[in-house]
Amino acid sequence: MSEASSSETSSIATSQTEKLKLAALVGVLGVVYGDIGTSPLYSLQACLGYVTKGGLKTIDVLGLLSLIFWALIVTVTLKYVTFVMRADNNGEGGVLALMALAQRVARTSRTRYVLMLVGIVGAGLFLGDGVITPAISVLSAVEGLGVASPAFNRLVLPIAVAVIVGLFLVQRRGTGAVGKLFGPIMTVWFITIGGFGLYRIVLDPKVLRALVPSYGIHFIVRHEFLAFIALGAVVLAVTGAEALYADMSHFGRRPIRLTWMFFVLPALVLNYFGQGALVIADPKAASNPFYLTMPHALLIPMVILSTIATIIASQSVISGAFTVGSQCVQLGLLPRMEVRHTSLTEEGQIYVPQMNIALAIGVLVLVLGFRSSNALASAYGIAVTGTFLCTNILAALVFHRHFNWSRWKTILIWGAFFTIDAAFFSANILKIVEGGWVPLAIGLSIVVLMTTWRRGRGLLFARWQQDSLPLASFLGRLPQSRIVRVPGIAVFLTGNPEYTPASLLHNLKHNKVLHETVFFVTVRNLDVPIAAPEDRIRCEELASGIYRVGIGYGFMDSPNLPRSLELLREQGLPFNPMQTSYFLGRETVVPAMVPKLGLIRRTIFLFMLRNAISATEFFQIPSDRVVELGVRVAI
Template sequence: MTSSAVQQGGAAEKLRLSALIGVLGVVYGDIGTSPLYALQASIAYFNGPKLRPEDVLGVLSLITWALVITVTIKYVTFIMRADNNGEGGTLSLMALASRVARSDRTRIAAGLVGIVGAGLFFGDGVITPAISILSAVEGIEVVAPSLSEAVLPIAVAVIAGLFLVQRHGTAMVGRAFGPVMVIWFLSLGLLGLSQIIHHPDVFIALNPYFGASFIFRHDKIAFLTLGAVVLAVTGAEALYADMSHFGRRPIRTSWLFFVLPCLVLNYYGQGALVIAHPETASNPFYHLVPHVLQVPMILLATLATVIASQAVITGAFTVSRTCVQLGLLPRMEVRHTSETEQGQIYVPQINTILAIGVLLLVLTFKSSAALASAYGIAVTGTFLCDNTLAAFVYRRQFGWSRTATICLFGAIGIVDLAFFGANSLKIFEGGWVPLAIGFTIILIMTTWRRGRSLIMARWMQDSLPLSTFLNRLPQSRIVRVPGTAVFMTGNLDFVPNALLHNLKHNKVLHEQVFFVTVRNLEVPQAAPGERVRVEEAAPGIYKVALYYGFMESPNVPRALESLNGQGIEFKAMQSSYFLGRETVVPASVPKLRFIRRWLFLFMARNAITATEFFRIPSDRVVELGVRIAV
């Protein structure tokens, strides 16, 4: 990242009200709904006569400093500076770290950390809608305890409806996200303030002494409490992941001057209420709401949690496409739901998997309190991955000294490790769920990347070098026929198998031939002038490299049409595309273990075709089969 890039993302950004409101709807939905369950889960170990005022103050102090250290210092102040051409997120940070790595070993290590972070993100993506929507609907139990049995069916209906509308896109709903979240955060602040007015001394919890004394006083129970305190900062990674949509300044301004004060006021209002009335500890958020406003608040909270869930689901779609572009997942169908906004996409396979996972969690755990044990470990794992990659980027790209890097990111890493360790104790209470999801995704990603590398190695071993083919072409008796042929290939230095098969069966070569490869960059988007690079390898034969960033979806025909502007005639309506359709089969001496081999073969058979993925017109495609053993 150049200094100009930093300046562009900093003071040079124009601060607009629309951007500030948009940030609230997209970026802060997850962390903004944490007051529904964070304090309730944190004081659950002290319910009843064991709950003392100093314990409530200690938990409030821990929540406050978790917000300060993890969100304000770590993400808002430092990690958001490490953007990849304006793009954020664990995978963007991984690409940035890989680019500045000085050895293959370091590059591989950065890739593995990024894969782990992406896997845990999907685990978080399954749990967030489940716990958020359940916690909102559970307000019914406070308003009308006799309707408690309706909580689960209502939550299931809301979740089902949420996933069913994904195919229609989020453009129309997105316009309402910001204003709704403005009302939500104002409600949080005003509700907290209404209670704090009667007990202003609760603000002594701002002193970190109360958090430290709580830890020393309760020892093991305090360590367990940290696993619930981290629920207050879930969604912090969204500040970095969604940076490309709004820029740093709106995100930072919204956090420092609106979101953080509203969250703190609400948490301290809940704490003041619990200190004055310990019986409200079972659900301090809804007990904080006046009785006449509880039903409207349930509706508002449900809407807010749907917005938070929507942001996570949209993020899962984006991460999935990024993984496909980086070669970590097989090709999947990506539908663009907006003609003007490139980032609004819908991935049917991911939507189905998330819907099934969320519904299974809700029906299995049945309450937000039970899900709280499963929530934190995925988030804290992502925190650790981001911190590790950011430390490397600050050391290598920003030129920080080893001492400065260790002092800052080492201290933050200790906090992340404490949160992760506390949640690790809850593995058997539900923490295994995000771990199982995360490690399944990690297994899928590493298996796909390893399998594709084996296929590429085998293909290069069996293929004919293009230079050799071109040298022999003038002496051959191959007939050149009118027309244009486009051969998709993974390596421009070798002859595509589809061409060799075509020569073998049809014994002709078109007058105009394009060898085309699609290359993925470690930046979000390729510069318009760097999209297409072409080289004439022989008369009428061209080597074309198409470059796409990891946030883009390839469109080969459109890119090839741009060749006309470079003086190379390309007639789209007279072109035929030749693709080799790979059939992957087990080798006699497999290089993948049984489970990984089965998994790779399953993914290869269910990946969408190159025709669909590269947006090639199906009526202009000739597919020639080839068997590859792995």
């Protein structure tokens, strides 16, 4: 529940308000903290792998614990919870929302283009994270079976594959009903891991010395280059920090901040330090410190709880990937994709079939290729730290220009965050050969797709504008023409409101008639999450019965053209859905004499164009009211 909604419920009884607040806090746990909440499954284990050779020393365990603790404090608590969450775009968070906000305060078109590239890279890496998170989370949870009994080791991979296949199969049904269970389950999860950690700390309270940052500094000074490499594993403890910002629109800042400061952070710290206390007492426990902190009799129930928790973490990332994909379509960075709404009440619950298939294939390939969570750890860090860097760059500009921070204050604070993020990213770059190439390949592929689509659509639009007739010229000739006006309403979609739609010219050429009422409709993608009522639709009359209409959609809106056009009736215009025909153009792209797209990029663009869903489906236009007219375009 957001701060705004809290004020709206001030008139409700205090007891009911408290219940609403509690429900919001529990809901935050299920949606926001799944990723970072399951990091203890593999983070410390991956860190200890760098210092176990030659015998594990207490000072090294304390040093790694100190680095993990201060990474949670600086990166999550200070950077994201304290600062980044202030930079919301009309309540929305996430790298694309931040990109739109940064572009709004940019002063030159070149700066806006650079910021767009930063946002595209961040979105690409986030989608890469959406492939890696389910793979490493589910694998690490199921690997607990091997701790219970070595005989179960051969079952780890088949069970992990089965869980992942089931996870992606249920996406089409939506997460509404299951989502109600996410919060309570994650509440139990955090209480459980915090409790087991506290038990181990009580047995060896000296482990709390790691709260002092000097232990982390000493670890870095003592190990030098090895410590630098180990930073690549330390960052695994803060994976999911981006989710705090990305999911801000669902709950508001206050519930996310409260749950982090007073529940999630303490539970995570207790568990990490409990694992550390166990490893100090028994260095052999470094093989899987998370599960070995628990009594043997509780291992199987804990494996089940861990698997459920990782499914929740994976579900959160997958849902986030669907949202980012939908935003990319609205921002013109990806071709139109089918977006199904799985809830009648929650606008944000969506299912994107094409993305679901792509994510499922990617996750299964990683699981079968790497076969263990330790092997995947090297691939995980680059996606996370790359997104951190992109967010850092965009946030620095927003705080300088939008919040009017001085240049020196911006450099001091965001420069410090950038230095830390760059250190984490550089440490992971060293793991490219071990698996770090995976997120880079995924991110680069998505960046190529987005930039190719944007470039190709730009060329199509430029060529269409070159071959089109200015609307003013068409309207000027209309009174002298002998065009027959027939009853009915015609809607022509056009990308540029100053030019006559090609579909209208083709209709006149073949049918030689014009409807009594004509709407030239241009859809505008706004750099806000949800279009304000005054920006939703604007209309002006150009000639008798001919109107120019602009319809605005934010990047979180679900386009529905007929529903938007019905708003015209509120302005006294003659719009009747049952008498309306929609005229759309369908482009057939052919190579130009001097192609402006290289062969590879043109091939990619044509593939994306062929697989984009039709405008009829995307704008939710009744198919029995659509007339499509083809046109050949050379680029």
